[in-house]
Amino acid sequence: MFSCILLGNEQNNGVVKKMTIAEIAKLAGVAKSTVSRYLNGGSVGEITKLKIERVIKETGYIPNTFARSLKAKKTNIIGTIVPRLNSYATSQTLIGIDEELRDQNYQLLISNTSQNLEREIESIYSLANQKIAGIILLATQITGEHLEAFQKIDVPVLLVGQQHEHCYSLIHNDEAAGFEIGRYVLNQGHRKIAYLGVTEKDIAVGVKRKLGFQKAVQEAKDCEVNYFETSFNLKEAIRMVPDILAAYNPSIFVCATDNIALGVLKAAQMEGLQIPGDVSITGFGGYEITEIIHPGITTAKFFYQEAGVLAAKKLIKLVNGDEVEKVTVSNFDIILRNSVDKLS
Numbered sequence: 001m002f003s004c005i006l007l008g009n010e011q012n013n014g015v016v017k018k019m020t021i022a023e024i025a026k027l028a029g030v031a032k033s034t035v036s037r038y039l040n041g042g043s044v045g046e047i048t049k050l051k052i053e054r055v056i057k058e059t060g061y062i063p064n065t066f067a068r069s070l071k072a073k074k075t076n077i078i079g080t081i082v083p084r085l086n087s088y089a090t091s092q093t094l095i096g097i098d099e100e101l102r103d104q105n106y107q108l109l110i111s112n113t114s115q116n117l118e119r120e121i122e123s124i125y126s127l128a129n130q131k132i133a134g135i136i137l138l139a140t141q142i143t144g145e146h147l148e149a150f151q152k153i154d155v156p157v158l159l160v161g162q163q164h165e166h167c168y169s170l171i172h173n174d175e176a177a178g179f180e181i182g183r184y185v186l187n188q189g190h191r192k193i194a195y196l197g198v199t200e201k202d203i204a205v206g207v208k209r210k211l212g213f214q215k216a217v218q219e220a221k222d223c224e225v226n227y228f229e230t231s232f233n234l235k236e237a238i239r240m241v242p243d244i245l246a247a248y249n250p251s252i253f254v255c256a257t258d259n260i261a262l263g264v265l266k267a268a269q270m271e272g273l274q275i276p277g278d279v280s281i282t283g284f285g286g287y288e289i290t291e292i293i294h295p296g297i298t299t300a301k302f303f304y305q306e307a308g309v310l311a312a313k314k315l316i317k318l319v320n321g322d323e324v325e326k327v328t329v330s331n332f333d334i335i336l337r338n339s340v341d342k343l344s
Contacts (some may be wrong), residue, residue, distance in 0.1 A: 019061050028055040036126070078315060079127035080136040081111045081120060088258075088287045089304050090138060093160060096308020097136060104316055106133065121145050128153035134315045136160055141201045142167070156318035160311050161204055163327060168318060170311045170328045174204045174284075177300035177332045178212025181282055184298075184334060185252055186220045189343030190280065193217075193225045194250035196240070196260050198232060209256050209284055226250070230260060237263025242271060251280060251343065258285035261297050265339070276341035286335060296337030303331055 021039070025032040028051040038044045038052050055061070078101055082090050098108045111127060113119040120137075124146070127135055135155055139146070139162040147166060150157050159169040185193065195213060200206040210227070217223055226248050230236050237260045244250070245268075255261035261283030265275060273279050275295050283290060286301025307330040317324045 024055055028052045075131050075133055077107045077109050077132045078134050079109045079132045081123045082138045083115045083140050085112050092304035093308040096305040097312045100309045100312035124149040128155045134319045136311055158315045172302045172330050173332055174208035175212035178209040179216045180334050181300050182213040182216025188340055190252045191223045192251045194244050195227045195254045197256040205256055234259050234263040238267040241267035253281050255283045258283035258287040258290050276339050280340040295339050297339045298337045299335050301333045301335045
């Protein structure tokens, strides 16, 4: 469980009722985003500002943690920005971050962007305006707008999952994992391979895993690899698989994530194929479900929770002005299960 920060409350006749920004917005007759911008010190019109202030005064609304923090030069709150919450990698990383922050007497404040880059940039400025001690960003890509935001805010920032020369980063060893998966697949005799990846805007998952795999393939002879791009969505992988099977008939699918691998498994079974007898599958991630299902999926396991602990430790050092390595690399293991057939 993650530590929780309450936004505020309403007290009437001794009875305390938790208030939300949405309720404040409704009472003031403005948008929720407007109230949020006001509370975060953003620009709000004078008339709108008076409406919000009137409601806050009448309801007794107090942003409990932030009210105290805004008066302090330094807080014990660490903001963590995530692209989505319905992700095994994200949830495990957050658990590690939260546990370490608790041990170090810091609090975790989570901002979910739902994979919206505009919201991600807004979250960077919003968290900085709340005078948090530092930001951990579980990034999918780093744009010029990200770099501009990092320069403008006076807050230490740590990237998790992505790397940039101008930023402190904690990354998974995606390229090495891709190479090891590729070498294993080739050692099992597979020479007709479908690689199912994601957009190259995601450098870690879309580029580095594929690059590592390609380096392994370069060492093999008579190897046919067809590369395809899908999304992180399991359902899209399910839709793509029948056409790939019909056009190329690969002996194995090498999938850039476990979620994609699960989609391939489902689609292959819907086609009446046996795994691994008719087609083999590998993934990346090490999600718990890949061990529970039958057959279990061979995968490159990343230690997300441990990475979260490392990220929290590294950011706290940055907050305290201690010396920190520019890039920290998290470990991985290749977990062999029953989804890969050995060909003669």
